[in-house]
Amino acid sequence: MFRGLKISLVFLLVLALAVSFISGCPKREEVEKPKPKPAEEPVQGGTFNAFLIEPVTLDAAHSQESAGIQVAKQIYDGLVDHDPETMELVPAMAESWEPNGDATVFTFKLKKGIKFHNGRECKAQDFVYSWSRVAAKETASEVAYHLSPIKGFKACQEGAATKLEGVKAKDDYTLEVTLNYSYAEFPVTLGHVVFSPVPKEVVEEKGEKFAEEPVGTGPLKFTEWVHDQRIILERFDGYYGHKAYLDKVVFRIFADEQTGFLEFEAGNLHDAQIPLGQIKAAQEKYKERCLINPMLGIYYYGLNMETAPWKDNPNLRQALNYAIDRKSITETVWEGARVPATGIVPKGIPGFQEDVMPYTYNSSKAKSLLDQAGYPGGAGLPKLVLGYNVGVGHDKVAQAIQAQTKEAGIIFDIIGYEWGTYLDKIQAKEVTFFRLGWVADYPTMDNFLYPLFHSENAGADNMCYYNNPEVDGKLMGARKETDEDKRVKLYQEIERIVLNDAPIVPIAFYRTSRVIGPEVRGYIRTATDDTPMELIWLAK
Numbered sequence: 117m118f119r120g121l122k123i124s125l126v127f128l129l130v131l132a133l134a135v136s137f138i139s140g141c142p143k144r145e146e147v148e149k150p151k152p153k154p155a156e157e158p159v160q161g162g163t164f165n166a167f168l169i170e171p172v173t174l175d176a177a178h179s180q181e182s183a184g185i186q187v188a189k190q191i192y193d194g195l196v197d198h199d200p201e202t203m204e205l206v207p208a209m210a211e212s213w214e215p216n217g218d219a220t221v222f223t224f225k226l227k228k229g230i231k232f233h234n235g236r237e238c239k240a241q242d243f244v245y246s247w248s249r250v251a252a253k254e255t256a257s258e259v260a261y262h263l264s265p266i267k268g269f270k271a272c273q274e275g276a277a278t279k280l281e282g283v284k285a286k287d288d289y290t291l292e293v294t295l296n297y298s299y300a301e302f303p304v305t306l307g308h309v310v311f312s313p314v315p316k317e318v319v320e321e322k323g324e325k326f327a328e329e330p331v332g333t334g335p336l337k338f339t340e341w342v343h344d345q346r347i348i349l350e351r352f353d354g355y356y357g358h359k360a361y362l363d364k365v366v367f368r369i370f371a372d373e374q375t376g377f378l379e380f381e382a383g384n385l386h387d388a389q390i391p392l393g394q395i396k397a398a399q400e401k402y403k404e405r406c407l408i409n410p411m412l413g414i415y416y417y418g419l420n421m422e423t424a425p426w427k428d429n430p431n432l433r434q435a436l437n438y439a440i441d442r443k444s445i446t447e448t449v450w451e452g453a454r455v456p457a458t459g460i461v462p463k464g465i466p467g468f469q470e471d472v473m474p475y476t477y478n479s480s481k482a483k484s485l486l487d488q489a490g491y492p493g494g495a496g497l498p499k500l501v502l503g504y505n506v507g508v509g510h511d512k513v514a515q516a517i518q519a520q521t522k523e524a525g526i527i528f529d530i531i532g533y534e535w536g537t538y539l540d541k542i543q544a545k546e547v548t549f550f551r552l553g554w555v556a557d558y559p560t561m562d563n564f565l566y567p568l569f570h571s572e573n574a575g576a577d578n579m580c581y582y583n584n585p586e587v588d589g590k591l592m593g594a595r596k597e598t599d600e601d602k603r604v605k606l607y608q609e610i611e612r613i614v615l616n617d618a619p620i621v622p623i624a625f626y627r628t629s630r631v632i633g634p635e636v637r638g639y640i641r642t643a644t645d646d647t648p649m650e651l652i653w654l655a656k
Contacts, residue, residue, distance in 0.1 A: 156637065161363050162654040164636075166647075167376040167388040168367040169507060170344060172536045175327040177250045179309040180258040180577070181539065182555060182645065187367055190349055190649050191233075192312035192332035193357075195224055195243075195291075196303060200642045200651075203412075203559045205304055208357070209238070209313075209333065219300045219598060226289040230356045232315045233337040240285035242313040248272065248279045249319070250310055258576045259310045261567065262557075265302060265595065267294045297596045300603075301560055308557045335360045335650035344369055349649075361638070361653035372507035377631075386636050386654070387647075390629045392509035395451040398631055406631050408453050412464050412643045413555035413626035414564070415454065417502070417517075420548035421619050422581045425498050433618035435485035437475035439524040440517055444477075446624050449516050453629045457622035460564055460611050464643060467561040467604040473615050473622060482524035494525030503547035506532035510551050513623070542579050552579060555626065555645050561607035566591050569614050580619040587613055 171184035179188050195210040213224040230238045250257045251272035263269050268281025282294035295302060305311075318331045328341050335357065336349035347367040351360040368384075370376040373391040380388035390398045390406070399406045419426040419433055426433055442456035455463075459472040483493070491497040502518075504510035514530045521528070528549065533541060541547040554577075556563050567577035570591050574581045587610055594606035614620075628641045638651040 156655060158361050158638065158653040159656060160361050160653070162361075163364040163366060164362050164387075164649065164652055164654065165385045166365060166367045166649075167373075167380065167385055168347065168369050169371075169535060170369050171347075172539065173327040174330045174338070174341070174347075176246070176309050176312040176314060176330070176332070177255055177257045178259070178327065181535070182553075183535070185309055186646060187347055187349070188309045188312075188330070188332075189334070189646055190336040190365065191330050191334045191338055192309055192314075193230075193334045194306055194309070194311045194313075195226075196306045198307050198558060198642075198644070200640045200646070200648050203643055205307070208307075213303060215300070219298045219302070220295050222293045222295075222302060223286075224291040224293070226291060227356060228289055230333055231354045232313075232318075232333055233331045233352055233354075234315060234318060235354070236315060236317075238313050238315075238333050239288040240291040241288075242315065243291050244279070244283050244285050245316045246313045247283050247311065249314070251280050252278055257310070259308070261570075261573050261576060262305055262308050262310050264572070265295045265297065265299045267296050269296075297592070298598055299595050300598050301562065301595070304558045304560060305563075336365060339364075344371075355650075358650055360650035362649065365649050370507075373509060380631060380633070383633075386633045387639065388631055389508070390453075390631055392449060392512050393451070395453045395629055402631050405634065405636075407628055407641050409628045409641055410464060410643060411555065411626040411628055411645055412462055412559060413553060413645065414457055414460060414462055414622055415513075415553045415624045415626060416457070416460075416551075417621040417623060418542075418550045418552050418580045419619055419621070420545055420550075420579075420581055421583065423545060423548045425500075426548065426619075429489050430616075430618060431485045431489035432491070433621075434475070435482045435489060435524065436521065436526055437473075437482075437618055437621050438478045438485065439482035439521040439526055440475075440621065440623070441477040441520055442623060444520075445513060445516055449513050450624065453627050454624035455627065457624050460568075460614065460620070460622055461561050461607075462625040465556065465559055465561055465564070467607050469608055469611065472608075472611060475615075475618075475622075477520075479524050482521075482526070486525050491525070494527060497526070500526070500528035500549055501547075502528050502530045502549050502551065503538060503541065504530065504532050504551040505535045505538045507535075514551065517623075543575050545581075550579065553626065557644070559643075561604065561611070562591070562595065565607060565610050565614070566595075569610075569619070582614075582617070582619040584613070584617060587617075 169183045173184050176192050179185050193208050197208040199206050210224045211227045215222050250260050251263050251269050253275040266282040271277035284292045286292050319326050330338050335355045337352040339348040339350050341347045349365045373389045376388045377391050379385045446454040446456050542550050569582050571583040571588050590610050594603050597603040630641050632639050635655045637653050
C-alpha cells in the first residue's frame with residue numbers, strides 16, 4: 117500500500133537499475149475508483165465495516181493467504197511499498213536505498229522516529245531480528261523463500277544458524293543487506309508483508325498468540341479478533357506516514373460471499389465481494405460503486421506431481437488442459453468478471469506473453485491425449501476428486517468444468533473444505549487435485565514463476581510439488597541477470613517450459629469484483645486486490 121509520499125534521488129537511481137520494468141504495470145486509468153466530488157473534504161472519524169473470510173493468521177512471518185494479508189497490510193509496514201494505483205515502487209519505512217555496483221549489497225537508510233504500536237521506536241536491529249525469525253528453521257514460515265537470496269538463508273533454514281548473516285544493522289538507522297548473487301529486482305520484493313519488522317519483546321512475550329495479537333508499525337493497530345465474528349483495528353495516532361481518517365475498521369467475518377453481500381445490501385457493511393451469479397445485477401444496481409478492475413492474478417487448478425495419476429503422465433495433464441472451455445466459464449459462470457487465462461503470467465506484468473499457452477479448448481485433442489496417457493475414453497482412469505475452499509463460489513466453477521471434461525472422458529467428483537483445513541490437506545498431499553489462486557505480491561514475472569514452480573518451495577506456494585531442475589536453474593539464472601531484456605526473455609522461456617509440463621491448469625485471470633457503500637470515499641482496490649484502509653473516509 118502507498119504510505120510513502122516522496123521518492124528520494126537515490127531511489128531514482130536504483131529505479132533505473134532495478135525496476136525499469138515498471139513501465140509495463142497497470143496505468144492509472146486502468147485502476148478505477150470512486151472519486152470524491154471537488155467540493156468534498158475528507159472527514160475524520162467513523163467506523164468502516166469491511167467484509168472478510170476468516171484468516172489463518174495475522175503473523176507477518178506466516179502471511180501466505182489473501183484474507184490474512186488483507187488485514188496484515190493494515191497492521192504492518194516494511195521498507196518499501198507499491199503505489200496503489202500504478203504499482204510503482206515507493207519508499208515506506210526506508211528513506212532511501214542504494215545498491216553496490218553488481219547489485220549484491222543494498223544499503224537502506226531508515227526514517228527516524230517510526231514507532232511500533234507498543235510505543236517503542238523501530239530501528240535497524242528490529243529488521244535483523246524479524247528477518248532472521250522468518251528464516252529460522254523453528255519458525256517454519258511458509259513464505260520464508262522470499263528471503264532466500266539473502267546470505268545465510270540456507271544456514272538458518274537448516275538450523276545451523278539463528279541469525280541471517282547477510283542482514284546487518286550498521287547503526288540504528290542503517291540496514292545493510294548482502295545477497296548470495298546479483299539480484300537487481302530485490303528491492304521490489306520487499307513490499308511483501310513477510311519483510312515487515314516485529315518487536316522482539318512482544319513476540320517473545322506472546323509466543324504463539326502473536327499470530328492472533330500482532331504488533332506492527334502500520335497505520336492501524338490490532339485491537340481484537342473474535343474468531344468467526346470480527347477483527348477490529350484502530351487508527352494508530354503515532355503513525356509516521358499518512359494517518360488514517362477512520363477511527364476504526366471492523367473486519368466482519370463471514371463463511372461465504374453470499375452472506376456478506378446480503379449484509380451489505382442490508383446496510384450493515386461498507387464493502388463486500390460480489391457473489392457469482394450476481395455481478396451483472398450488481399453493476400446495474402450500484403453502477404460506479406461496483407468495481408470490476410484489472411488484477412495481477414491467476415485462478416488455476418493444481419495437480420500434485422508426486423502422486424498418481426498425475427505423476428509421470430504429461431499426456432493426462434495436458435488432456436485436462438485441452439478439455440476446458442475457459443471462455444465459456446468466464447462468460448457464463450463469472451459473467452465476464454474474469455478473463456480466460458492464456459498463460460500463467462497475467463497482462464500488466466512486464467514480460468507478459470500474449471496467448472503463450474497452447475491449451476485452447478479442443479475436446480478431440482483432449483481425447484487423443486487421454487488415449488496416449490493410457491486411459492482410452494477414460495477407461496481405467498482412477499477416481500478423481502477436485503478439492504476447493506467453500507464460501508466463495510468455487511463450487512459453481514467446478515461444476516461447469518466438471519461437465520466440460522466429462523465430454524472428453526475425464527470424470528471427477530468435487531468436495532469443499534474450510535479454508536485453513538483445505539490448505540493443510542493440500543500441503544499434506546491428502547488433496548492432490550485442487551483449486552487455488554495466485555495474486556502478485558509485487559509486479560514481476562519472478563513472483564509468479566519462482567514461488568509456484570521452484571522445487572525449494574514445494575509444499576509452500578509450490579503446492580503442486582513441481583520439480584524440474586532445468587526450471588530451477590533458469591529461475592536462478594534469471595534472478596542473477598542484470599540486463600532487463602535478457603532477464604525477461606529467460607522468464608518467458610521458463611513460463612513456456614512450465615506450461616508444457618502442465619503441473620497446473622490455468623483457468624482465468626482475476627479481476628476485482630467489489631461493491632462499496634454510497635458514503636465511502638477514497639476507496640481503492642489495487643491490482644493486487646488490497647485496500648489501503650488509511651485512505652478511506654466516510655462522507656456525512
